[in-house]
Amino acid sequence: MQLTHPQFIITNAFSHGRRRVAVLAATVALVDFLSFRQAFGLNLFLLSILLTFAILISARKPPHPITATVYLSLSAIASAPLLEAPTASGFIISMAAVILIALKAAKLLPKRPSAIPLVLLRFMPSMLTGLPKTYRRYSRSLSGRTIFGAVLKSLTGWMLPLGMGLVFLLLFSAANPLIEMGLHNIDLRFMLNLLDISRLAFWLAAASLIWAMIRPRLTPKRRRSSIDPVGDSPITGLLDHRALIRSLAIFNLLFAMQTALDLIYLWGGAELPAGMSHAEYAHRGAYPLVATALLAAAFVLIAMRRGGPGDASRLIRALVIAWIIQNVLLCLSSILRLDLYVEAYSLTHLRLAAGVWMGLVAIGLIFILARIALRRSNEWLISMNLLTLATVLYFGAFFDSSAFIARFNVENSLEFSQYGTPLDIHYLASLGPSAIPALDLYLSAAPEDGDKRRLASFARQRLAFPITSRPQAWRSWSYRQERMKNYLLTRL
Known part of the structure; x- marks a missing residue:
């Protein structure tokens, strides 16, 4: 054959x-x-x-x-x-x-x-x-019969042997006490666990994801229309050559004004108006300015699309490049604003993530600048941004942010360094076991009879108890938790 x-x-x-x-x-x-x-x-x-x-x-x-x-x-x-x-x-x-x-x-x-x-x-x-x-x-077999019907026929062939075998087993158990005792010792409760609804849902979800991995399929590509949808959209229809130049000129002037104010008050440290602190000035602009940079990036991608009026104009390209540079400076100002705000109000997970996000936005803007200068496609731009994001996520997964935040807050607290803000013990305890070394650092310098010291000592004991008293299952083992366990054993 x-x-x-x-x-x-x-x-x-x-x-x-x-x-x-x-x-x-x-x-x-x-x-x-x-x-x-x-x-x-x-x-x-x-x-x-x-x-x-x-x-x-x-x-x-x-x-x-x-x-x-x-x-x-x-x-x-x-x-x-x-x-x-x-x-x-x-x-x-x-x-x-x-x-x-x-x-x-x-x-x-x-x-x-x-x-x-x-x-x-x-x-x-x-x-x-x-x-x-x-x-x-595949609900039908090669011969046209349903798989369900084939399985049912196969099970039917087992019904008589299994049924008669069960009858003989019951008769033997009635005649032999050893067999009866063995049947009584069989625990069938595990069958009830298999009928757990949550477990069945877990199996179904796992099967769907696993099947997608072992038999991957892609959705078909959409056929491109002969008419450019970007060029005919209502928004891009308004962005002709003259509108782009006017928009970019206005945007550059507005951003230049914001950059000048940041250079004077944020970077230069000039005295702010009465009733406003540098921390408030920093806090007011940290997040809105990142949103401004993202909106500017979207505008640039639309304005500099392939075949658009901005793609062939040197003046528009120069204005766009100048605007992107100002956006990068804006992101750097946002990072400095966040740093001043953290210095005044301590560090949290959200503020740390905001700093990383601002850095990613700045890198994304630099990639947009490279895309325009090198005349690359939006596909290239998306790939570079995803690669950067994947790199940050990979190396960030090794970084114990809770331990870093806890130590930073202790070392920059009023009680430890004589400047900064009072230490928030409750927030420190919410960071989990990773905060224990920072709590130990605080306890080494805290007054012996202070209320905050007693609160920190109680929080430390509460965080350490699950690690030192309960055996850890091998399936939930992690190197970070093992290090913490060894750290606690050396300080008992």
């Missing part, structure tokens, strides 16, 4: 489909064992490796051992932040790596890196719809 015979191809495809279903069932069972109703930790790292392994063994053509080793190594490197601590950013990066490996194994990953974001957007819908579509597609 020829290998290209249609019946052989159909049989081979059906066999591969059954192998995928087996891999799906095994992976769902392992995911349930690792993560259902378990605290997050080492299980998230193992989950990403498990998904990568499932992708490789369910591929239509299994990859070469060296290639498989490379994929597993890349997945392990991308998931390494999860060994440090189970953070959201680390989980996002690890799952992004698994998705890229799935697309690469299925030969759906484009050769141009700049085209990857669009492919990821086309893949996302299949994470929710892939399994239902596959079920509808």
Whole structure:
């Protein structure tokens, strides 16, 4: 029989489909064992490796051992932040790596890196719809009978043997006390756990996501209309050559005024009007100025679109470049404003995240400047911004922000350094066990009989108790928690 015979191809495809279903069932069972109703930790790292392994063994053509080793190594490197601590950013990066490996194994990953974001957007819908579509597609067997009917027929063939076997077993139990005792010792309560609604929902969600990984599909591309939708939109229709020049001239003047005020009062330290402090001046402008920069970036992308009036005009390009430079200075001013505000009112997670966000906006504006100067596409711009965001998320997952914030607030508190703001013990305790070293630092310098010292000591004991008194499950292990446990053991 020829290998290209249609019946052989159909049989081979059906066999591969059954192998995928087996891999799906095994992976769902392992995911349930690792993560259902378990605290997050080492299980998230193992989950990403498990998904990568499932992708490789369910591929239509299994990859070469060296290639498989490379994929597993890349997945392990991308998931390494999860060994440090189970953070959201680390989980996002690890799952992004698994998705890229799935697309690469299925030969759906484009050769141009700049085209990857669009492919990821086309893949996302299949994470929710892939399994239902596959079920509808394969709801009928090769002979036309439904799979449900085939399964029912198979079960019917087992009904007589199992039924008669149960009858004989009951008769033997009545005749033999040892068999009766053995039947009574069988605990069937685990069957009730399998019927838990929340567990069934977890299995369904896990199966949908896993199936999307082992059988990735992309939504079809939309056909481009012969009429440019951007050029015919009501907004861009107003942005002709004259309107763009007028808009950019006004915008540059307004931004120059704001930059001049920042140079005088923020960077130069000039005295503000009566009743206004530098902290208030900084706080009032930190977040609105970032929103202004984002709005300016959107305007630039529309104004400098391919084939638009701004694409060929040197004057418009010069005005846009000058405006982007002013926006970058605006972001730097926003970071300085935030620094002054933190100096006056201490550091929080939101303020730290705002500083990182402002830095990302500034980098994004520089990429827009590079796009205009190098005449790159918006696809390139999106890819560079996503790469920057992924890099920040990856390395940020190793960073213990709670420990940094707690130590910063203690070292810059009024009680510890004789300047700054009074230390907020309640906020420090809300940061979790990572704040314990900072609390120890504060307790080493706090007065022996102060109320705040007693509050800090109580908060320290409350944070340390779960770590030192309760055994930790291996599935929820993390290197950060292990370090904290060792730290506490050395200070008992």
